Amino acid sequence: MSVNVTPTPRLTSRPDGTSGKNRKVKPPSSPAARRSRRKEALWGFAFIAPAVILFAVMGLYTVGYGFLLSFAQWNGFWPDWNWVGFDNYADLLWRSPVYSPIVHDAAWNTLWVMIAVPVLTVAIAFPLAVVLNSVKRLSGVLRSIYFLPYVTTGIAVYFAWQYILEPNGALNLLLKSVGLGSLSQPQGFLGNPDTALPTLIIVMVWSAVPVAMLLFLTGLQTMDSSLLEAAQLDGAGWWRTQFSVVWPLLRPITAVIVLLNLRDSLQGFQIFLIMTNGGPGNATNVLGLETYRLAFLNELAPTLGLASALGWILFVVALIVAFVNQRAMRRLG
Amino acid sequence: MTGHPRRLARRSVALASAVTMTAVLAACGGTGGGSPDELEMWTFKQSHVPALEQAAEQFEQETGITVKIQAITPDDAFLTKVAAAARTNDLPDILEVHSNGDDHTFGGAGLLEDLSGVVDEEWTDQYLPAVADEGMVTQEYYENSLTPGSKWLGVEEGQRFSVPLTIGTFGIVYANRERLAEVGYTEPPATWDEFIEMLDAVGQARPDDGGIANGFRAPSTGLEWLLQPMAYGMLGDQPYRDLFSDDPAANWGSENGVAALTEYGRIQPYWTPGTQSLSIDEADLSFAHGESTFDVGGTFTLAFLEANGFDPDNAMTFAVPPPEGAAIPDMGLAPFALTGLSVTKDTHNKEGALDWVRFLSQTDVAQDFARNALDLPPNDLGPNPEDAVGPVLGAMAASLSSDENAYHAADTSYRPNAYDSARVGEVLADFTPLDRGDPADAGRNLANLIESYWSEQNR
The missing domain is CATH 3.40.190.10 (Periplasmic binding protein-like II)
Structure with a gap:
């Protein structure tokens, strides 16, 4: 049996002999068609121009401006910057007897926050998600209730927390009314240097748990149920299933949650500014707040360059954290 | 059909140009x-x-x-x-x-x-x-x-x-006249000791709202509004200035400095609870709303108190007084x-x-x-x-006094240039109201911090 095979014609035939595979055939172009295409391209550029300009101004320009500022001394008003090279970085990290001790203290506080907030958030959000995932009735209502802190988090909520935590606030009243008066704080939970930072950490965790819980819940609901059934058939109990099957499968999500909270802990300062302004004394000063203070609360002293340098130091730390997290995720993945 | 897009394009370009020019002109014009x-x-x-x-x-x-x-x-x-x-x-x-x-x-x-x-x-x-x-x-x-x-x-x-x-000026104490009258005080205190006695009497009669409020969230207020005028009257002009020097025999860590801090520390039991967390406005509000009986501020505080419902006629105001035996017993505020x-x-x-x-x-x-x-x-x-x-x-x-012995709060010529009153105030707040350490600790910490400013200036 013979088969008549008709050779398939090449899609394009190029005079230089290169393959023209997957290339569209260009129609013959007339001057009118070229003008039309040019006009079309111009309109395209016109439409994306606002976004490009915004990115250039708000993104590239400000980043570049901030980077250059970190090598200068300036108070926001002088007509010229006073270039100081790497002095700002050196002063912040070790050299200045005024600024380096403040930065070191703030770094310790920041480190505590960076450790406590992600760990506590995961420790609370994961069990909460597991419980919510197994609830059959009112699960939608319960999810909404647990998600409420995220929806309401903001400046107003920080002020509300202040009222709860003050000497005559709801928390002290509650403790006294249930016979735990010895645990109440006569100066308020934010007025005692020993309780101020742990209290702020708890408020941060309260704000962070909803999103973490939602991410865990998403992971749980997309999990292949046959894995859990297989574990049960193998004789694993509920606890064993959670720790040996569910938890390892959710590690990538845990890594994301930890990274997000590390970033917030490292760079966030609003809660510290609003609720304590770094006090009492210097008990709750963190690096993010110190950057803000150097930039805007230093009575017009020329420390904007120092603030910018501290911001870049924080950026480098954040990069390192992200890199470590990425490596960890690769291993876990 | 081709004419319409062209006209549209021209109009669009013209409109964009007009908007841009308007924006540029507005930006150049300024508000002034x-x-x-x-x-x-x-x-x-x-x-x-x-x-x-x-x-x-x-x-x-x-x-x-x-x-x-x-x-x-x-x-x-x-x-x-x-x-x-x-x-x-x-x-x-x-x-x-x-x-x-x-x-x-x-x-x-x-x-x-x-x-x-x-x-x-x-x-x-x-x-x-x-x-x-x-x-x-x-x-x-x-x-x-x-x-x-x-x-x-x-x-x-x-x-x-x-x-x-x-x-x-700073260093003005506001007191609730009616509450003072209830415990028998109708005149301002002449000395720091009388002031402490007054605080004690009101505090015992009104344990819940008899305290003194100060906005320590701006930590320089305790230092500049209360300690400094008291220390100036107590020690006199030059010894007071020396407290801010880098001379260990005369600065806050010295005998003079510790003595001034010891005197200042007597106020510790009388702070309004939670005063270390209050902003200046919140401290004033605490006084205006009757949660405190005393408030530390300046001449500028009165307007805020009145705006927040406090009757100015019910205010007894006096300058922070020096202690008995002070170098300037009749100190005024310039x-x-x-x-x-x-x-x-x-x-x-x-x-x-x-x-x-x-x-x-x-x-x-x-x-x-x-x-x-x-x-x-x-x-x-x-x-x-x-x-x-x-x-x-x-x-x-x-x-207010124009006497040459009057305390001049705006005179900061004795301080190093890099001096940051907020940081110094934080160290002082550790002593009182936070009650962490004794006067000697506070003096040593203040002296060390101010020494770092002198080092920064001389670097």
Whole structure:
């Protein structure tokens, strides 16, 4: 049996002999068609121009401006910057007897926050998600209730927390009314240097748990149920299933949650500014707040360059954290 | 069909050009002096707005020039806005500024008109002699501007960047007159010891709301409003200045320093609970709402208290007193300019702006402003200030002293340039109200911190 095979014609035939595979055939172009295409391209550029300009101004320009500022001394008003090279970085990290001790203290506080907030958030959000995932009735209502802190988090909520935590606030009243008066704080939970930072950490965790819980819940609901059934058939109990099957499968999500909270802990300062302004004394000063203070609360002293340098130091730390997290995720993945 | 897109494109380009040109012209124009008959003024004091608006009405009737007043609060928002406006040539015609602070910074940066050629003797004769030169760059300020890290870089000796609008001082204690009367006190305390006795008596009678409030969230307040005036009276001028030196035999770690801190520490049991977490406004509100019986502030506090419902007639005010056996037993508080008026370089109506500043400086206008704003004017109020500005403000004016032994809170010439009162205040707050450590610890920590500022300056 013979088969008549008709050779398939090449899609394009190029005079230089290169393959023209997957290339569209260009129609013959007339001057009118070229003008039309040019006009079309111009309109395209016109439409994306606002976004490009915004990115250039708000993104590239400000980043570049901030980077250059970190090598200068300036108070926001002088007509010229006073270039100081790497002095700002050196002063912040070790050299200045005024600024380096403040930065070191703030770094310790920041480190505590960076450790406590992600760990506590995961420790609370994961069990909460597991419980919510197994609830059959009112699960939608319960999810909404647990998600409420995220929806309401903001400046107003920080002020509300202040009222709860003050000497005559709801928390002290509650403790006294249930016979735990010895645990109440006569100066308020934010007025005692020993309780101020742990209290702020708890408020941060309260704000962070909803999103973490939602991410865990998403992971749980997309999990292949046959894995859990297989574990049960193998004789694993509920606890064993959670720790040996569910938890390892959710590690990538845990890594994301930890990274997000590390970033917030490292760079966030609003809660510290609003609720304590770094006090009492210097008990709750963190690096993010110190950057803000150097930039805007230093009575017009020329420390904007120092603030910018501290911001870049924080950026480098954040990069390192992200890199470590990425490596960890690769291993876990 | 092809004609329509072309026309559309042309129209679009024309419209975009018009919008762009309008935006560019608006940006170049700035807000200052939009019209020769209109002026714009920014202030960081909300309590000054109604009084300034009332004065502006009178000014408009006399000159036909309208003055629009805008308050931008708090202070850091005001400074940020001024910095942003300066970079876009959007400054208003007139600014209310912190005297001998913002004015020199803005002036050194070229944002303000030098008024030294305009403000003559006839103008300054309206002011109290003690504050007539406030706003000028003295030799001391000029020398300060030459040191590395100075915020006054660019000023020249003899320049004047503001004229005073309000004067006063820190270190004024406000007490609830009715509550004091309940425990038998009708007169202010003459000494620190009497003050502590008064606090104790009220505290025992009213354990829940008998305390003293201070806004330690701005930690410099405990230092500058309470400890410093007390220590100045206790030790006298030179030993007080030496507390801020790097001499271990005379600074806060010395015998003098520890003695002053020991005296100051006697106030520890009487703080309103949670005062270490309060802002200045919150502390004032605590007093105004009856949650505290005493409040530490300045002459400027009265307006805020009244605005928040406190009856000024129920306020007993007195200067922080020195202890018994003090070097200056009858110490008074010297007034200094708290805020001033500056004309910006962006103004397109310099003459109108100067007229407005000159108008506000007139004694009759200043008295009206003082009564409305409940803030002391820089003008000479004569032998009976009560007649000029009312009983409470008048009593406060009369309590200010021009004596050479008076404590001058604005004199900071004895401190290193890098000195940061907020940081020093944080260290002091550790001692009281946080009650961590004894006077010797506090003295040592204060001395170490101030020593670091001297090291920074000499680096």
